Amino acid sequence: MASGVKPRVKVPKKASAGAAVTIKTLISHKMESGQRKDDQGKAIPRSIINRFTADFNGQNVIDVALEPAISTNPYFEFEAVVPESGEFTFTWYDDDGDIYSTARKIEVS
């Protein structure tokens, strides 16, 4: 599932030092659970994103292990502390070995 995968993240552009910022992430992915069957009754093989990580200036914010029970287009909302200006990096790991990533800068005053 390397096609049509598009990460979207929402990070505030500015924040005050040491404040907690709310981050929302979503990635378009069908998250095939491996439980479904096709028209011929054959099981459709599992194909999901199995791990998601968010880091700020190289330090981890959250590391999520995903199972097939996570909905299509996995969505996460969480909070991070920002002691200084920097960059958030978001990474999703696909079952097929693909890695999707995106980054957002934040200005801290």
Add this chain to the structure above:
Amino acid sequence: MELTRRKVLALGTGTLAFAGFPALARLADGVIADITGGAELREGGISLSAPEIAENGNTVPVRVDAPGAVAITLLADGNPVPNVATFRFGPMSASRGASTRIRLAKTQNVLALAEMEDGSFRMTKAEVKVTIGGCGG
């Protein structure tokens, strides 16, 4: 005592409430034992918010918070595979909590199990009634 439908239902809910954690499905029990290594499960210090009724089991919004947690695992005891997700919090995490959307195959309990900084485990659960299941088929 005459057993009316209403009384039977009330009896059922009462028993469930008293039985508490031992009443969970066996699959989920195994997963919990794997995580805790048999350590005692305490209540409190963890909150899980999920809708009481989910019209569509394909995408059920949940939020879990456990201040002081190192990791939180979400489980669904009525799914074919009970594991849902495990959140591990790093040094830049501001709150030990997260929201996501999950799949539920049928009406069941969603469990949240938190591993705290002191090595203890906390657990809470929420029942979600599912109108349309989320496991294809």
